[in-house]
Amino acid sequence: MKWLPRRGVLFRVILNGIISLIIAAGGFLGLATLLLGSQAKQMERTMNTWVAAIACEAYSKNPSGSALEAYPFRVTVYSRKGEQLATSSREPVGLPTNDELARAKAGVPITLASSGDMLSACTDGSGRYLAAGRPLQKPALGRLVFSVAVIVLVVAIGSIPLARSLVKPLRELVATAAQLGEGDLAARARHAAGDEIGDLAIAFNTMAAKLEARLLAEREMLANISHELRTPLARVRVVLEMAKEDPARAASLVSEISRDLMELERLTEDVLATVRLDFEHSENRALTGLRLRSVEVDLNAVLLEAITRAVEAHPEREFVFDAPDGLPSQLGDPALLRRLFDNLLDNAQKYSTGPIVVRVRDDADALVVDVEDNGIGIDRADLERVFEPFFRTDRSRQRMTGGTGLGLALCRRIAELHHASIAAESGAGKTTVTVRLSRSDEAH
Numbered sequence: 001m002k003w004l005p006r007r008g009v010l011f012r013v014i015l016n017g018i019i020s021l022i023i024a025a026g027g028f029l030g031l032a033t034l035l036l037g038s039q040a041k042q043m044e045r046t047m048n049t050w051v052a053a054i055a056c057e058a059y060s061k062n063p064s065g066s067a068l069e070a071y072p073f074r075v076t077v078y079s080r081k082g083e084q085l086a087t088s089s090r091e092p093v094g095l096p097t098n099d100e101l102a103r104a105k106a107g108v109p110i111t112l113a114s115s116g117d118m119l120s121a122c123t124d125g126s127g128r129y130l131a132a133g134r135p136l137q138k139p140a141l142g143r144l145v146f147s148v149a150v151i152v153l154v155v156a157i158g159s160i161p162l163a164r165s166l167v168k169p170l171r172e173l174v175a176t177a178a179q180l181g182e183g184d185l186a187a188r189a190r191h192a193a194g195d196e197i198g199d200l201a202i203a204f205n206t207m208a209a210k211l212e213a214r215l216l217a218e219r220e221m222l223a224n225i226s227h228e229l230r231t232p233l234a235r236v237r238v239v240l241e242m243a244k245e246d247p248a249r250a251a252s253l254v255s256e257i258s259r260d261l262m263e264l265e266r267l268t269e270d271v272l273a274t275v276r277l278d279f280e281h282s283e284n285r286a287l288t289g290l291r292l293r294s295v296e297v298d299l300n301a302v303l304l305e306a307i308t309r310a311v312e313a314h315p316e317r318e319f320v321f322d323a324p325d326g327l328p329s330q331l332g333d334p335a336l337l338r339r340l341f342d343n344l345l346d347n348a349q350k351y352s353t354g355p356i357v358v359r360v361r362d363d364a365d366a367l368v369v370d371v372e373d374n375g376i377g378i379d380r381a382d383l384e385r386v387f388e389p390f391f392r393t394d395r396s397r398q399r400m401t402g403g404t405g406l407g408l409a410l411c412r413r414i415a416e417l418h419h420a421s422i423a424a425e426s427g428a429g430k431t432t433v434t435v436r437l438s439r440s441d442e443a444h
Contacts, residue, residue: 017159018152048118048132049109051075055130056122059086073135074117080127089133093117096129104129169197173204185212232260262313269339296329297337299367299437303358306341310349310356317349323360330367330437332418340414341369343407344433348373351431369435378426386424387412411435 055075058067068075068088076087082096094114096104101119103110109120117133169191179187188208189201239257300323307319341358348356354374361368378386387408408424411433415422420437 014156014159014163017155021152021155045109045118049120051132052109052118052120052130053123055132056124056126056128059128059130060122060124060126074115074131074133076117076131076133078119078129078131080129082129085128093131096131101129166197169193169201173197173201176204180208180211185215232264236260259313293333293335294331295334297332297334298327299330299337299360299369300327302334302337303341303360303369306338306345307358309342310345313346314349317352318355319345320355320357322357324362327360327362327367328439330439332437336414336417340411340435341371343411344371344435347407348431348433351375363436366439367437369437370432371435372430372432374430377429378424378431380426383424383426387422408433 051071051073055068055071055077059077061067063085065086065088068077068086071088074087074089074091074093076089076093077085078096078101079085080101082098082101084093084095087093094112096112096114096119100110100112104119105121107121109118111117112119112131115131115133117131119129119131122128122130169189172191173189176187176189185208188205191198191201236257239260303321303323307321310317311319345356345358348371352373352375356374357370357372359370359372361370412422415435418437420435422433422435425432425434
C-alpha cells in the first residue's frame with residue numbers, strides 16, 4: 001500500500017526504540033508483580049480489615065448513609081442476613097451470598113464474587129458486615145494516555161539522531177554504488193568512522209579499487225590484443241603482396257607466413273585457455289564439460305618438448321636443460337603442463353639477454369622446476385603481481401616486447417589446478433620462476 005511509510009532504517013530505529021520502551025515497561029511491571037504481588041495483596045487485606053473496623057464503628061454511631069459519605073472508596077454495610085443497609089457508592093452494589101456471609105462470619109475476610117470487594121464481619125457485636133472496594137474516583141485515563149503518548153514521542157524524537165547517523169552513510173554508500181554502476185570507476189565511499197558501516201565502506205572501496213584495476217587491465221588487454229593481432233596480420237599482408245608481385249619468391253616467404261600464423265595461433269590459444277581455466281575454477285564446471293585430464297606424465301619429456309619448441313621459435317636464444325636421470329612420473333594434464341612450460345620459456349626469452357636455464361630438482365615430496373633468465377629482472381614490488389591477469393611491469397612495456405599479460409597468469413592457474421605452487425624471485429638482473437609439483441596430491 002502506497003500510503004504506508006517506507007520501512008527504511010530511520011523508521012526501523014524509531015520503531016525499535018518504541019518497542020524497547022514497551023518491552024521495558026512490561027518487564028518492569030511483570031517483575032514488580034512477581035516480587036511484590038503477594039505482599040501487595042496482604043497489604044490490601046490488612047487495609048480493608050482496618051477500614052472495615054473504622055466504618056463499622058462509624059455506622060454504629062450514625063446508622064445512615066451519611067456516615068459513609070466521607071470515604072473516598074466504596075464501602076457497603078450489610079445486615080446479618082446480607083441486606084444492604086448503606087453504601088458510599090452511587091453505583092449498584094451486589095449482595096453477598098449466604099455462603100460468603102458464613103465464611104466472613106468466621107472472622108476470615110473474603111472477596112465477593114459479585115463486586116470484587118473484600119467482605120469482613122463487624123467486630124462490634126452488631127452482626128453486620130462491611131465490604132470495602134475500589135476507589136470511587138476513576139483513574140484519569142486521559143492523563144495516562146497523554147503521558148504515554150508524550151513518552152513515546154520523546155523516545156521517537158530521541159531516536160532520530162541515531163537513525164540519521166546510520167541512514168546518512170548508508171545513503172552515501174548507495175549513491176556511490178550508483179555512480180560506480182554508471183561507469184564512474186573513481187567513485188569511493190567517504191565514511192571513515194571506525195564502526196561496522198565504516199568497515200562496510202572500506203570493503204566497498206577495496207572492491208571498487210579491484211574492480212577498477214581489473215576493468216582497466218582488461219581494457220589494456222584489449223588494446224594489447226588488438227596490437228598483437230594487427231602486427232602479424234600486417235606482416236602476412238605484406239608477404240602476400242610481395243608473393244603476388246614476385247611468384248618466384250612465394251616459396252621462400254612461406255616460412256615467414258608460418259611464423260606469423262604461429263604467433264596468431266599462440267595468442268588465440270592464450271585467450272581460449274584463460275576462458276577454459278575460468279570455467280575450471282567456476283561452480284558450473286560440470287555443466288561446461290571441461291575437466292582436467294589427469295594421467296601419468298614424464299616431466300622430463302614435457303620439458304624437452306617445450307625447450308625444443310622454444311629453440312625452433314627462437315634460434316637466436318641459448319637454452320640449457322639440467323635434470324637428473326630417472327625422475328618419477330607426475331600426475332597431471334599433459335596439454336596444460338606443456339602450456340605452462342611453453343609460457344614460462346616464452347616469457348623468459350622476451351626479457352633475457354643471456355642463456356635461459358631450466359633445472360629440475362627432486363625434493364622429498366615434490367618435483368621442482370626452475371626457469372632462470374638473465375636480463376632486465378623484476379622489481380620487488382612487482383614480484384607478487386606478475387602472476388595477475390593482464391599485468392605487465394613497466395620495464396617490460398619499455399622494451400616493447402608485446403604480449404597481453406596473460407602468460408604468467410595462465411601459468412599460475414595451471415599450477416593451482418595441479419595443486420602446485422609457482423613463485424618468482426629476482427635480483428641483480430636474474431629472474432627465477434619456480435614451479436613446485438607435489439607428488440602427494442592428485443590433480444582434479
